[in-house]
Amino acid sequence: MSTRTFGEPIKRNEDRRLLTGQALFIDDLELPGMLHAALLRSQVAHARILKVDVSKALQRPGVVAAYAAGDLGDYWQPGPILVPPPPIEGTIFNARTQVPLAKDKVRHVGEPLAIVIAESRYIAEDALEDIELELEQLPAVVDLEKGLREGSALVHEDLGSNLSAHVRQTKGNYAAAAAKADHLIKRRFRYEHGISSPIETRGVVAQWDARANQMTIWDTTQAPVFVRNGLAGILGLNERQVRVIAPFVGGGFGPKIMMFYPEEVLLPWVSMKLNRPIKWIEDRLEHFFATTHERGQIHDAEIALSKDGRILGIRDVFLHDGGAYDPYGLTVPINSQCTLLGPYVVPNYDSTFTQVFTNLPIVTPYRGAGRQHGVFVMERLLDFAAHELNIDPAEIRRRNLIPPDAFPYNNGIIYQDFGVLEYDSGNYEPVLDLALDAIGYKTFRDEQAAARLQGRHLGIGVAAYVEGTGIGPYEGAKVQVQSNGKVSVATGIGTQGQGHFTVFAQIAADQLGVAVGDVDVVTGDTDQFYWGAGTFASRGAVVAGNAVNEASKVVRKKALKLASDLFECSEDDLVVENGRVSIVGIPEKFVKLGDLANRANPMRGAVQPGTEPGLESTQYFGPKMGATANGVHAMIVEMDPQTFDLKILKYVVVHDCGTVINPMILAGQIHGGVAQGIGNAFYEKLAFDDQGQLLNASLADYLLPTALEVPRMELAHTVTKSPLNPMGIKGAGEAGAIPGGPLFAQAIEDALDLKARGVELLEIPLSPSRLFELTRSAKG
């Protein structure tokens, strides 16, 4: 590979359009005759529906249509299971999926009961108040433990319990290991996550073209191809009749993979009924209820150790809050279960979880996708072990790291991608060393002591993790040299702001010897590229990136072949650079790539079956399994012991995601992830009451970290290439968000010397008020 721009911090191709307001977001769409939708949402978490009558709403001027579940006919049906559970023996899974409009019961606050279509959103919203609604409120299931008890209210009465799923995975024999252990440390952990809060909320515009028999949907989805395929089935169309466009999406973070949200199936259906385009844009309040969350787990975990601090085994039993429906299967708790193991040798593992239906919004992956929960449990157990065994926290981690010669390292349990959890490659100790160096681990205790003399409370945290990234099934890419020499790349993966327009361009530019700015990437439009999966699971660069690379390699080969025919020379004597193919050492003997593209499309002379015109190729890439990235975050905080105000003095990320395509974009991914990790650990808390009402459903009350709360970070990378793909790439999208929880717990405990005060931080999120509660009864 020539390496002009690959691996360099190239500025983003897409930023000109984004910064000049030329990027299309869903709400920018104005279509002739477009109508607007508003949804009547349940104000209570659990109720029997006695009556939904939209007839008065229909009388309001400007209202065009209104529907409740009874009006949907056959279209009232539970959606599909988006992700079936992996094939783990003994798994219990009770599938209960959401419906477009609730029919017999509502099961969480915000669940849609009716939809109004009007000439404007204002009219539609007003008309919601005209709908006659009678509900018989039922006790809400909110607490995971109570929800499983005999006599609890039932989210899905036909099930006879609130059990969504039950899974046990084991490796080795934990009981035997525990029996021989020198130390057994057991704790109960609670980990709560939050809502994704993208700058752009969800939105859908659906347009049925009766003339073309064609449905076009603009959708803020992370998985346009899945939406296309699923909608075709639901609407009774074939896939070619449905075009899904996920244009520029202002952040996704996972919840925008989910399907089908009620709006995604209702708007197309209404558009076909009315033969007019319909728009719905989620407002910020709706986002708290109408978009999926990640939320709580309760872990009862035990670690067995030898006296020198080696992990002999871990047993973990946890409850996972699935929310009211479980369309996303077991992805989140499986990720927690698998990611708990981290970068450590854990010879014996016994992990059982129970997914519980609650009367709360649906839980699906949000950046990290349950990995945080597992990492919190493991890292906290190691902290307590270090304390009990009197080993330095960094040292106990180092002793348990998987050694570099142990890869591929098979953990023997089943991962979210249906395959065995095997780490492809890694070299963990240098990552830890770099992080400790960068944070100043050796000198910190002196600094801490000196600060304490000045009345300042400093604390340090160090947390390690691995992240399964880059899972299949596959992505594809079409790479095409245009006759003006520009290169176009089309892929089906979509985008949510990660820089796909640049990194895919860098890959193609590198193979084809053109400027990155001369590579135009289109994605997220099922008419531009038909097949693919979507932008999630830190898989874009790995899976779509390698597809772009494979297609570009074929195009490069074609160009060399055409040029060698033209120059009557060997392909080995040719070089591809600066948009040309030239003879090595004779740069004036060249042909432009664009001219080769024209030669490849013979207007005189036949193109035969089995061949294709054009200087182009479509290739697919599907990895055998996911690639494993890893990292260590370290942080020094200063804590006010009275107000529990927290200031991050230093934040270090050392990360290994294999080959780096664009370090600036990678840094952006990590910065964003860390910001969300900080929010998760210390600021964002979904506060539900015991009737399932969210008490802080506004950005005034649900605190997102701002630029003031997010520190400058020091970033470093090691590169252990993945053997699973030719480019050696591992994913990097979620890593930044994963280790924030244990990092905060550790640093705060340290800053406030909580161990000495008998306080252990066993939960996330923390906050000044929670720290106040935890410490006010403590001895210190």
Added chain:
Amino acid sequence: MSTRTFGEPIKRNEDRRLLTGQALFIDDLELPGMLHAALLRSQVAHARILKVDVSKALQRPGVVAAYAAGDLGDYWQPGPILVPPPPIEGTIFNARTQVPLAKDKVRHVGEPLAIVIAESRYIAEDALEDIELELEQLPAVVDLEKGLREGSALVHEDLGSNLSAHVRQTKGNYAAAAAKADHLIKRRFRYEHGISSPIETRGVVAQWDARANQMTIWDTTQAPVFVRNGLAGILGLNERQVRVIAPFVGGGFGPKIMMFYPEEVLLPWVSMKLNRPIKWIEDRLEHFFATTHERGQIHDAEIALSKDGRILGIRDVFLHDGGAYDPYGLTVPINSQCTLLGPYVVPNYDSTFTQVFTNLPIVTPYRGAGRQHGVFVMERLLDFAAHELNIDPAEIRRRNLIPPDAFPYNNGIIYQDFGVLEYDSGNYEPVLDLALDAIGYKTFRDEQAAARLQGRHLGIGVAAYVEGTGIGPYEGAKVQVQSNGKVSVATGIGTQGQGHFTVFAQIAADQLGVAVGDVDVVTGDTDQFYWGAGTFASRGAVVAGNAVNEASKVVRKKALKLASDLFECSEDDLVVENGRVSIVGIPEKFVKLGDLANRANPMRGAVQPGTEPGLESTQYFGPKMGATANGVHAMIVEMDPQTFDLKILKYVVVHDCGTVINPMILAGQIHGGVAQGIGNAFYEKLAFDDQGQLLNASLADYLLPTALEVPRMELAHTVTKSPLNPMGIKGAGEAGAIPGGPLFAQAIEDALDLKARGVELLEIPLSPSRLFELTRSAKG
């Protein structure tokens, strides 16, 4: 091949949409913010432009923009040569192509001088009158012979003459053959053709999407891919940034291949300038000037014969009217030159033509594309030879037919597709026999005599022809089984109403064992299928049809492979029918095609480079050269000797276009072609005065044949498969229109016994008034 529906007269898939008004034609498009264009066109055929000032037009309320050539900046440039001349030694070709808006001179009535963009077409049309225009009129070049004389006015002054092209092609040695001939017959022939007059005139809507950097053009073109590629270059975009949609097109017949019409390049340019969509629909008056014609040739032709009526050779020297510009190269006169040879053995041939620039609208192919002119010359020469040698006209044709064992038959000259004129296959005598039988040739003289006794004047005509069809370069098709079992076919060829949505469906349905109605065809949208050429030259079924067949065969193979894996049996034990693959003899053991499509898109398990997901295939087909169809038309007319009113009593078509996919659609093609052939022969005449003014530019004066003038036809087919493509197809789109001229001349001469009166019909079109002129001075 299973033959459920292939070859059957299946009703057309597209007719439901067409008949219920759901088919999209350009003028149906209403886009938000759309503006309308009108063009100021020259009222004179030849003039120097002194002034075009649009400033007053801009002041009219509702006018948004107005441009003359001077406002176009670099955009004022002559268009490309659409079809370069074939590589014939000694060819002179002077390329002079049209410009978007005339700058220094206007060269034909109707040439655009300025464009006005307004909120409505009405306003735009009114504003044309505000434009200040000063022209210095020049003498017009209208007469082909005068145009070549020294001192003629010059259409392109820089050329120094009105010579557009000069080509000589020879086979054998005509002079030597003539020296030994028993008979030499020499005549001068004039053949005029007309305008295509589709039900839908031309139209363009251009929409620049600044957000997406994307140009979309809806265009009544027959060649959307060519337009996409060409426009990209002209607009400075790459091809992927331009989408051309040629939706349902209401007839094309050739002139809608032409590019670039001024409107096709102006509207996109203006749309980019104004960032608004623009519509222009050609009105019927404009169609007479703004759309290309086919027009005149003057042939001085001589045939050399042995005394038994064998053709020893032909010499032909002709002038061809190219109109004011020659973007289409030599296609029309080359077709005349090549098609003159017909189904006959012509050992020696010496053909020279001169293409002349005139101050008349541009000439490009129109159904038959110059073939008529050649067939007229040959068939008339044979008629006069039959008369002089006293051989029956049918018999002299029979004696000269190429025998069936002489194929492939090489005529040794170069054809329009750059290849040697070689007939792939044929069996001509049975075609002649069938036609003579069907018309009642043997008994006709008795009928004629009997009728004459009643004062009725009957005449008979028999004319034979071959048609080069199905030329390259290639077309492609993507065939895809949807998960609901329906099949979608996408191809780039476009359509102009020929039944592509049905015949391509039949081909795919046949391979895949599904109902024709379950195959959805899309074409004419460059985003749906990227590559291809267009729908012209009787090539759709041959080239795109075979691409569909090749792709369908691959899909069939994939389905068999998937099913054989599923059933663990040999592919030979499987049968594909009724939308299923089942085991032979065990029909209950089956899998639906749609389910196989889902299996072919593994969401778990990788898709590797070099493979592709989905039950689909994209394949291309390009024939080595064109396939040669042939036929004989025979007609009996009754003529009023006073009024020269003509009634067609019987019209027989016997035709061989190889494998027939759908005889009903084939019949439709022939019916339409014959109707246009009748119009060409007897009704349609473009009457220009000596200043290049068209005197009958309305459908009240330019007479299209109606249902009253077009008789019921008797059709019969023989099938000589083409060896050039796996399906054995030959094209059939133009044949019906080709032999009308000689057929009418022959039948009218016969009916009126003109030979006895010393009158020979040496020109087309004929008409009652022309027959009156020709006969009033005759002796009879």
